[in-house]
Amino acid sequence: MNLLELDSMEERINLLSKTVKPFTERAAKHDENVSFPFENFHDLKEIGYPGLTLSKEYGGLGISLYEMLRHQEVIGKADGSTALGIGWHMGIMQHLSQNEIWDKEKFAAVAHDVRETGALLNNAASEPATGSPTRGGKPETFAIKDGTGWVINGRKTFTTLAPILSYFVVSASIDGTDDVGNFLIKREREGVRVEETWDSIAMRGTGSHDLVLENVHVEKDDLVEILSSGKKKPAGWLLHIPACYLGIAQAAQQAALEFATNYSPNSIKGTISELPNVKQKLGEMELSILEAKHFLYSVAKKWDESDEATRDTMGPELGAVKLSVVNKAVQVVDLAMRIVGARSLSKKNNLQLYYRDVRAGLHNPPMDDMTIMQLAEKSITEH
Incomplete structure (x- = not known):
């Protein structure tokens, strides 16, 4: 059964509640081994959960924020690590669907991947020197223009879901300007590497490792957003x-x-x-x-x-x-x-x-x- 085929929120919550029941027992195992709960995400993909917050235009249901939070609460009760991890993807997909921030064709391609394969996406913004991006530090990850696009170098910390992400949205300072941009980077790009550094005693199953970028080449249109230097809008x-x-x-x-x-x-x-x-x-x-x-x-x-x-x-x-x-x-x-x-x-x-x-x-x-x-x-x- 697929969440996207159900008519009511109650039906969707019931299906999700049944799906996440095994997560609780698995959570203890993954916490003990500091391992990643791949099977949880497989189960969520099987019922179409990653595509639920996409707008109908992109093949999702365009569910409300209220409904998304109801679902996240259900997953959190079963396994906090899985809930926090998938929550970043769900929220970002909802935000991008509703606000048309990226080029329409670029977002449509990612949305199709999410809808059809359960591909997951998350922001990679924190860095060792800057701490949380909410504090306003400028990224030391740099993007330099070359003949056909951009070359990106840097290290990101706290990259939640790093073991399973298909797409990283990486914030980087743009060389020669005062701008900071978000770059869409596919996992398969040469020079993309996940370094398993996550040693927290909390949320051990989130796989929040370091993302290392070494001369990663992306296309011109992979610069998906120029970030405002002013006050951020409420999210x-x-x-x-x-x-x-x-x-x-x-x-x-x-x-x-x-x-x-x-x-x-x-x-x-x-x-x-x-x-x-x-x-x-x-x-x-x-x-x-x-x-x-x-x-x-x-x-x-x-x-x-x-x-x-x-x-x-x-x-x-x-x-x-x-x-x-x-x-x-x-x-x-x-x-x-x-x-x-x-x-x-x-x-x-x-x-x-x-x-x-x-x-x-x-x-x-x-x-x-x-x-x-x-x-x-x-x-x-x-x-």
Whole structure:
């Protein structure tokens, strides 16, 4: 069955939920071995998931941001690494489909590959010297014009999905100018190499290795975008990040509930779920998840229903969602571990995996300090 052939969001969520069930068991294996979950992406491709956010013009369904986040939450509950990885592809495809940023023919060719083969794409923007691109550093990756196109040299860090990407969208400084451009680079290009450097203790299955580019030649039209040096426009699709961590928080909540409703030490009658101190924590977890869901999805619906002028004002709001949801997700996992106790630190217990994975959200863009400054500026301006 294919998601693209189903008529309703509910049907699509049901099919996705069935597809991702094996991901949870696999997640522990890949975390242990620091290996990449190729089989998860095979399963997602089998149901047409990579093409879901493409507009109908390009063979997708053009689903809303709201629906995309619902799907990402489902995957995040099964495996955070897979959700975060595929979320970048899904969001970028949605963004490019809706905004016609690239040459139409160029994007249509990539979209066809995504639709027909499940090809995956992600941005490669972070570098050792610049850190996160959200901080404004200029790439030390350089593109130099030659007779038929461009020659690109550089190294990119945190290239999520590096083991499986068909396309890298690489930011590079353009030699002889002050411009920075995005270049579309196919994996098969000579001089493209992935160096397996990913040694994080969190999100170990994302394959976020270094991308090394050594005299990589691309065509003239592979310069797909000149990046603005001014203030970046708000990007609703980046809400795939909090959706992923909300999924992880719900996995932790489920683990805590299963433990609390089954564990019955001989010092009490019944299970520990009946103890006031455990009920307190379970209630706090539920409250945090309810608040996170309502904030995430109300802002997503606002984005879907707004015109461009309104969307251009939503930067602080989008940042606030990410900050709030991720921090609540961290709190939920912590509460779950307090309920389960020392057993939550066992390597056999998925809670220790959720604990490590959920903290990665604190280091995904936008950063909390930048969001707080944005919110301060918003309140001052409105005052």
